[in-house]
Amino acid sequence: MSFSVIMSKMGSGYFNAMAIFVFTIIFSMPLGMVVAFGRMSKNKIIQSISKFYISILRGTPLMLQLMVVFYGPFYLFGANIDGFRFPAVIIGFSLNYAAYFAEIYRSGIESIPVGQYEAANVLGYSKRQTFGLIILPQMIKRILPAVTNEIITLVKDTSLAFAITYQEMFTVGKQIAASQTTIMPFFIAGVFYYVTNLVVAFVMEKAENKLAYYR
Amino acid sequence: MEVLKINHLRKSFGDLEVIKDISLTVNEGEVLSIIGPSGSGKSTLLRCATMLETMDRGDLIYLGEYAAKDDQSGSKYADANSLKNIKGYFGLVFQNFNLFPHYSVLRNVMDAPVRVQKKDKKDAKKHAMELLDRMGLADKADYYPYQLSGGQQQRVSIARALAMNPDILFFDEPTSALDPELTGEILKVIKDLAASHMTMVIVTHEMSFARDVSDKVIFMDKGIIVEEGSPEKVFSSENERMKEFLKRFNG
Ligand SMILES: Nc1ncnc2c1ncn2[C@@H]1O[C@H](COP(=O)(O)OP(=O)(O)OP(=O)(O)O)[C@@H](O)[C@H]1O
Ligand SMILES: [Mg+2]
Numbered sequence: 332m333s334f335s336v337i338m339s340k341m342g343s344g345y346f347n348a349m350a351i352f353v354f355t356i357i358f359s360m361p362l363g364m365v366v367a368f369g370r371m372s373k374n375k376i377i378q379s380i381s382k383f384y385i386s387i388l389r390g391t392p393l394m395l396q397l398m399v400v401f402y403g404p405f406y407l408f409g410a411n412i413d414g415f416r417f418p419a420v421i422i423g424f425s426l427n428y429a430a431y432f433a434e435i436y437r438s439g440i441e442s443i444p445v446g447q448y449e450a451a452n453v454l455g456y457s458k459r460q461t462f463g464l465i466i467l468p469q470m471i472k473r474i475l476p477a478v479t480n481e482i483i484t485l486v487k488d489t490s491l492a493f494a495i496t497y498q499e500m501f502t503v504g505k506q507i508a509a510s511q512t513t514i515m516p517f518f519i520a521g522v523f524y525y526v527t528n529l530v531v532a533f534v535m536e537k538a539e540n541k542l543a544y545y546r
Numbered sequence: 547m548e549v550l551k552i553n554h555l556r557k558s559f560g561d562l563e564v565i566k567d568i569s570l571t572v573n574e575g576e577v578l579s580i581i582g583p584s585g586s587g588k589s590t591l592l593r594c595a596t597m598l599e600t601m602d603r604g605d606l607i608y609l610g611e612y613a614a615k616d617d618q619s620g621s622k623y624a625d626a627n628s629l630k631n632i633k634g635y636f637g638l639v640f641q642n643f644n645l646f647p648h649y650s651v652l653r654n655v656m657d658a659p660v661r662v663q664k665k666d667k668k669d670a671k672k673h674a675m676e677l678l679d680r681m682g683l684a685d686k687a688d689y690y691p692y693q694l695s696g697g698q699q700q701r702v703s704i705a706r707a708l709a710m711n712p713d714i715l716f717f718d719e720p721t722s723a724l725d726p727e728l729t730g731e732i733l734k735v736i737k738d739l740a741a742s743h744m745t746m747v748i749v750t751h752e753m754s755f756a757r758d759v760s761d762k763v764i765f766m767d768k769g770i771i772v773e774e775g776s777p778e779k780v781f782s783s784e785n786e787r788m789k790e791f792l793k794r795f796n797g
Contacts (some may be wrong), residue, residue: 386655446644451637452708454658455630464661468648510585545648 338381341519344503348489349527351420351499355485358425362431371435376379381433388430394494401495411492420492424485431481439474440466479535483528490520500524547574549607549714549745550595551633554616557587557594564590566769569604571716572762575743579756579777582766583791588749592718595747596638597629606633609713634663635681639709641701641719644690645706651678652687655705663710670709677705681735697728704735706722714745719753732756735760753795765791 369381388396401419404410412419443466451461490501499525504516550572557565566588573577580588593599595606597613599620606614610620613632614621623629635665645654656674659665665673681701691699700720704753705713717736721729739746740759755764756763756777763780764787765773781792 371567440630444644446640446642447646450646452598452645453596453633453636455633455660455662459718460661465646472648545690 332509334515337420337507337511337516340503341500341516341523342506344498344520345523346498346501347497348492348501350417351424351489351492351497352485354421355428356482358421360432362425362429364436366429366433367436367440370433371411371440385430388427389434391463392492393423393427393488396427397492397494399423400426417493418498419495420497424488424492428481428485434479435474435477435481436470437475439470442473443469472545475535475539475542479532479539482531482535484528486531487524492526504510548607549574549576549609550747551605551607552595553605553607555591555594555606556602557599558602564769565594566737567604568769568771569765570764570771570774572745573740573743574713575757576745576748576761577740577759577763578764579754579760580747580749580764581751581756581791582764582772586766587769588766592638592716592747592749594717596636597633598638598656599753606711608632631665634710635713635714637710637715639700639707639715639717639720642690642723643696645699645703648690649690650687650690651683651691651694651702654691654702655709658706674705674709677708681705690734695728696724697731700724700732701735702738705720706731713741714747716741717746717748717750719749719751721750752794753781767791 366381366384369377370385372378372381386407389409401412401415402421404415405412447465447469449459451465452537458463489499492499493502493505502519505518505522548571548751551570554569555565556563566589566719570578580591582588594601597606600623601614604614604616604621605612606621611627611628611632612624616622620785624632635663646657647662649657652671652674654669655669657679659670659673659731660667672731675684675747678687683698683701683705684700687696691702702722704720721732724732729752734753736746736755737750737759747757750760758777760777763774764771765776765780765783765785767787773780775787775789778789784790
């Protein structure tokens with residue numbers, strides 16, 4: 332197998348890894364907000380469900396969760412799961428990352444001084460306005476470093492999709508390495524992950540700088 | 547005209563009864579100061595009046611409109627729409643300002659008039675600039691709160707409250723978070739407001755200020771009004787608790 336063939340296979344693996352990355356961000360960040368609200372809900376039942384959700388999703392390996400999501404329908408209902416590999420990856424990753432984002436959001440929201448709510452209340456802002464205009468912007472600034480951490484972890488975690496042999500970069504690399512007895516694919520994968528995270532760190536730093544206009 | 551009327555207010559936190567039957571009236575153009583030892587319930591009284599706390603018992607009436615009405619079992623609050631309307635009657639200045647740190651000084655002052663009162667942006671901005679000018683902060687309009695001194699921040703928060711054109715303005719120890727040398731500038735602003743007949747309720751530990759600026763003074767202790775009346779009357783009271791309280795201020 333020539334270098335260019337290896338590179339093109341790795342490239343398509345990289346593309347698939349980025350698909351996981353992008354879709355997971357798109358779904359898990361909003362879902363995390365829902366879970367965070369549930370976690371902070373005054374309704375004890377909703378609160379307990381959210382707490383339970385977070386504790387399960389954070390307390391068990393993502394790899395295991397991917398396998399449950401993918402193989403579960405087959406073992407439980409005998410469902411045909413042939414075309415389900417990619418959706419299963421996205422569902423598994425999104426559910427898992429939502430739990431982490433939920434806790435980040437919660438800590439961010441709870442760190443905003445109660446005086447901000449009170450000032451908004453007395454000025455007559457509605458609950459919705461208070462959250463959207465006063466709390467959310469300040470929360471985003473505070474959680475950005477933690478979110479950066481989570482996103483960088485996600486880039487590397489895409490490799491866990493190998494658990495259900497989804498053809499992302501690491502899975503592809505392993506297959507090539509085994510068939511061609513070379514470790515070059517691992518080096519290539521390492522460089523790809525690293526460069527991607529350099530870009531992530533750069534973008535997030537720009538975002539942080541953009542919000543550095545106030546304290 | 548009675549801008550604010552509170553009848554038989556009671557408020558407990560758990561087993562702790564913090565306000566035990568307090569009634570008061572504030573007329574238009576009047577300045578009422580509330581003094582008393584720490585923990586006597588002054589902030590709680592103000593927070594009930596501004597609806598940051600819910601009252602257990604009693605009436606809360608602004609300009610003849612009931613925000614809360616006592617009906618034997620407890621204070622019943624008006625519907626959300628009426629309360630929203632009533633909220634427009636008062637403003638509150640906090641001890642620690644509570645400015646919005648992500649908004650510029652100008653936006654802090656003009657945002658609520660635009661978003662809450664749906665005022666025209668241009669008019670709101672013009673009004674905000676006038677208020678900032680009156681506070682001596684016209685040149686700070688584009689600053690952010692963290693770039694200002696405590697005294698300047700407090701003046702912004704007064705401008706923010708005034709921008710809503712309230713009928714009555716509450717202050718909870720507006721100078722307590724400030725260095726002594728910055729206290730004077732805030733007291734002067736409040737005196738100017740009094741001179742322009744702004745109706746105000748001020749919780750303060752600044753006794754000579756209270757004596758100067760108030761039409762009426764209330765001395766609270768342990769959740770009740772111990773003494774009330776003109777500053778002359780209250781500050782020369784023969785009441786033991788009042789005398790003891792004042793002794794600590796006069797050293
Ligand atoms: N949210 C709350 N939960 C429980 N107790 C409270 C709460 N708010 C106030 N208290 C208690 O109520 C009492 C009165 O407090 P309040 O803040 O009204 O006093 P204050 O007169 O404003 O005192 P200071 O001069 O120190 O500001 C205190 O004993 C306080 O601990
Ligand atoms: Mg107080």
